[in-house]
Amino acid sequence: MKYFKSILILLLVFFGVHAFSQSRSELEKRxxxxxxxxxxxxNILNKTAKDKKVTLKQLNLLRAQIRLKEEKINTINSEIRLLDGQINENVNQVRSLQSQLAQLKSDYAAMIRFAQKNQGSYSKLMYIFAAKDFNQAYKRMKYLQQFGEYRQKQARYIEDTQSSIKGKISQLNRNKLDKDHLLNDQEKEKTTLGSAQDKQAKAVNSLTSQEKKLKQDLAKKQRDAQQLDRAIRQAIAKEIEIARIKAEEEARIAAAKAKAAGKEAPAAKTGSVLNTTPEAAKLSADFVSNRGRLPWPVANGVVTQFAGRQKIGVNVVVDNTGWIIKTNPGSSVRSVFEGQVTTVIDIVGSTVVIVKHGEFFTAYKNLASVNVSKGQKVSTKQSLGTADGQAEIEFHIYKSREEQDPKYWLAPN
Incomplete structure (x- = not known):
């Protein structure tokens, strides 16, 4: 029974460490x-540090950096909580193993004392020959044999338990060292976070002092964004109309064939006209099943503007429908899912590619070059083109005509 308890403790230690390492690994990766x-x-901010004129792009980068640093601090806090839990668990396991070791040693000492009292061959023979009959003598002989084997097993249990205690203490020391490193990293990040927040406050003040000019610049950008949004929506509406006409034509032909054969016309298909074919319906279903797991349109990038309203200072507000992702100039811009290119257009000084995924559409703006053409089928992560010199990719997702927030669709970066 005691041996079983030892094995159980060792198994719990193994699986506890395995689960901890998995969670720790995920946090380290993040x-x-x-x-x-x-x-x-x-790197981007350092390149613009010499420019004394503060821009909205610099402010957005500072805000993105602050968000990333805050998330890193939260990740470190999660690691510290995991380590604290592991340290407490290791301390309890060491105490339990030490208690068990003391009991094993006590039992072993009792066996040694018994063996010393009966260590002579004569004593063992007398113990056997004093039996009432042959059956009892045989049992006594087997008992002495098992007693010797049990002593050897107990000695091995003691060695194994001592080794486990040594390993747990070593792991405990590593956990404490890891925690010290994390606490130092956390303090460093808190300091740099404070510096970034100061820079952000100065940037906001600088932009607020230029409020009139900023509003003019934003008004122009808003007009360009609206013009681009109309172009994208018109392209999507055109695809929906093409699909509707095709579906109606197929329904008309099917009804004519049924009438000629003296059969009842097939029931009209319900749902989106973009899902009338089995292939399109499957593509839509696959797109939905990957909600929250779609790859990013760039391999490396930081979101500088999320979808929604963003306030700058007191009186300036910026509205975004999609995401603006800062990447490196010339970076590959990728399709987030398999589909078909429906549109490649140049508008308001920007190249846009639109890809259809069943009833879903994704749009990629600010491409310097394009690697695909209208009607071409693309696979997940296939390059559509490269980012322009500004390296700010604008990304949108639509379900038919209804725009979606990318944060619900893209995988965590």
């Missing part, structure tokens, strides 16, 4: 990505 993103924003 922290590594955050470090990468923070470094990218630092």
């Amino acid at each position: 922290k590594a990505q955050l470090n990468k993103d923070i470094e990218m924003t630092n």
Whole structure:
């Protein structure tokens, strides 16, 4: 029974460490990505540091950097909580193993004392020959044999338990060292976060002092964005209309064939006209099943503007429908899912590619070059083109005519 308890404790230790390492691994992976993103924003900001004129793009980068640093601090806090839990668990396991070791040693000492009292061959023979009959003598002989084997097993249990205690103490020390490193990293990030927040406050003040000029610039950008949005929606509406005409034609032909054969006309298909074919319906279903897991349109990038309203200072508000993702100039812009290119247009100084995924559409703006053409089928992560010199990709998702927020569709970066 005691041996079974030892094995049970060792199994619990193994599975507990395995589960901990999985969670820790995920947090370490996320922290590594955050470090990468923070470094990218630092590099971009350093390139513009000489420019004394503060721009909205600089402010957006600072805000993105602050968000990333806050997330990194939260990730470190999660790691520390995991380590605290593991440290407490290791301490309890060491105490439990030490208690069990003490009991094993006590039992083993009792066996040694018994063996010393009966260590002579004569004593063992007398113990056997004192039996009432042959059956009892045989049992006594087997008992002495098993007693010797049990002593050897107990000695091995003691060695195994001592080894486990040593391993747990070593792991406990590593956990404490890891925690110290995390606390140092956390303090460093808090300091740099404060510096970034100060820069952001100065940038907001600078932009607020230029409120009139800023509003004019934003008004022009808003007009360009609206013009682009109309172009995208018109392109989508055209695809829907083409699909509707095709569906009606197919329904008319099917009804004529049924009438000629003296049969009842097939029931009209319900749902989106974009899903009338089995292939389109499957593509739509697959797109939906990957909600929250779609790859990003760029391999490396930081969101500088999310969908929704963004306030700058007191009186200036920016409205975004999609995401603006800062990447590196010349980076490949990728399709987030398999589909078919429906549109490649140049409008308001920007090249846009639209890809249809059943009843869903994705739009990619600010491409310097394009690798695909209208009607071409593309696969997930296939390059559509490259980012322009500004390296700010604008990304949109639509379900038919209804725009979607990318945060519900794209996988965590």
